[in-house]
Amino acid sequence: MSTLTPLRVERGAYVSALDLFSVGIGPSSSHTVGPMRAGLRFRGMLAASGELAHVDRYEIVLHGSLAATGVGHGTPDAAIAGLRGLDPLTVDPGEVHGSWQLLDAGGEVRVDRVAVRRGDVQWEPRARDHGHPNAVTFRALGGGRVLEERTYLSVGGGFIRDKGEPARDSAPVGPLPHRFSSMSELLELCRAAGGDHPGEIARIARENELAQRTASGVDEGLDAVWRSMVECLERGLSTHGVLPGRLAVPRRAARAWAALVERGDAVAAPESLSVYAMAVNEENASGGRVVTAPTNGAAGVIPAVMYHALGGRSAARADVHRFLLTATTVGSIIKANASISGAEGGCQAEVGSACAMAAAGLTAVRGGTPLQIENAAEIAIEHHLGLTCDPVGGLVQIPCIERNAVAAATAVTAARLALLGDGRHVVGLDVAVETMRQTGRDMSHRYKETSEGGLAVNVVEC
Known part of the structure; x- marks a missing residue:
């Protein structure tokens, strides 16, 4: 598969076949692949700014449809996998699934040296004010302050965009x-x-x-x-x-x-x-x-x-x-x-x-x-x-x-x-x-x- 940067789509523009047909993992492109890509993008932003090493807590907030059916679609698992640096194109599916089951039972999942616990994943199924029914917010905290926060929209087919980015890219x-x-x-x-x-x-x-x-x-x-x-x-x-x-x-x-x-x-x-x-x-x-x-x-x-x-x-x-x-x-x-x-x-x-x-x-x-x-x-x-x-x-x-x-x-x-x-x-x-x-x-x-x-x-x- 091509590893080139995916085309950014404008209204009416051609979407590359290698972006429209992309390899990922189940069960959902919008609820699994999209949140995983969003977590990976958020991690990349933290790394680029030099803040990744200062994170001592992550919060993940699932909004709208991502919250309503997130457990069945493996959404929290996927979001955490993205924060861990896993890419849906290359990841072994066995490395992704099971995180929420562990958290729900009182355990924790490590993202580098940071422990993610059940309370760090929040659910807002009634929230529909982010520009798309599928939205996820990632928040990185360190030293008692918010280091970075971003909301991403999972717009279908595994495609994501930042909240506020034009609907037609x-x-x-x-x-x-x-x-x-x-x-x-x-x-x-x-x-x-x-x-x-x-x-x-x-x-x-x-x-x-x-x-x-x-x-x-x-x-x-x-x-x-x-x-x-x-x-x-x-x-x-x-x-x-x-x-x-x-x-x-x-x-x-x-x-x-x-x-x-x-x-x-x-x-x-x-x-x-x-x-x-x-x-x-x-x-x-x-x-x-x-x-x-x-x-x-x-x-x-x-x-x-x-x-x-x-x-x-x-x-x-x-x-x-x-x-x-x-x-x-x-x-x-x-x-x-x-x-x-x-x-x-x-x-x-x-x-x-x-x-x-x-x-x-x-x-x-x-x-x-x-x-x-x-x-x-x-x-x-x-x-x-x-x-x-x-x-x-x-x-x-x-x-x-x-x-x-x-x-x-x-x-x-x-x-x-x-x-x-x-x-x-x-x-x-x-x-x-x-x-x-x-x-x-x-x-x-x-x-x-x-x-x-x-x-x-x-x-x-x-």
Whole structure:
């Protein structure tokens, strides 16, 4: 994976595929990866100012959704891991999980020479005045005074920003050859190039990548993303047991896969698509290594569609790259104009976005024109509008795992429908994305990752 500084996104700017698809740990990109990156950034700031050696106490305050479902998502564990200097890209997941369980039992966790205790982690689930539902404040104290304090917003997909930083970040490092703020502008770029070629959108995305990285860096980065997706999926197909948390949800993907193998048609079976998606999300729910696609909660959709449609780990490199690059443009447009954060827009912003990205990528690989690609993404988004985020027990398990399986099938259906037409349709992707934004704005906070409504309150936890 590339270790270059992630692109900083402005409204409508292209988000690098190597930032949108980033390797991290489960169970949540916004509740686990984001707070971990925030803690790591805070530590880096203390080190740069020379204050790290003077810290004798840390305080971590979880606000809003990070507090409401933080225990189930491993948020305090992740925040402490970041303070310890651990990076979600490279960390062994086993080094992260378990801190809060230890603190809650009266123990302590060491951050360098500083002991973090239960009272140092504070919870403010009703706080929604920080600019985003996912906010975390880190405070470093030493010698009886506050040495440094920062509040960070975890805005979805593992992306973070400082509180007060513009919602649409500043321009990317260096100029991009192709700028677009919407799908209509992207399609105009395709038309200007005289292209209705199925690889036109991927070409534009690749040229934007090459403005930031070398050709080998782009290719190796995309290869690493796919390799991580495959490894995660295949681990899920072979791992049995029970998922962590008080729901005691049994892992089903490995059992289902074994049944398909015994039946003799595992790879060809239509059910395999759903099993692939479940395998990834069971790995995520267990806190394992996973690729944000574009988030952890929706991580199973894109790998499942790719693995199923492209021939598994033997997929052609060109197809993998075309799929990921095409999907990235759609994810960029959604992130810039709506949201990929469940705490901000409900599950339509997570699984809905992943479904649209997968539909676009599959349509491109199967020879679809830019208009057909746009149509496929729109179909996928349109039929996820209003989807709530109401995880039972605050865990990324019910209904999240099955929801990825259903969305993977929807993505394939959307691509098939789009390829049957010529790309002309009534509702454009830009309209669907704007509708998603408005719907997320109007949706009650109870249905946006707080576990205060829907299935989360109507399912009796055993």
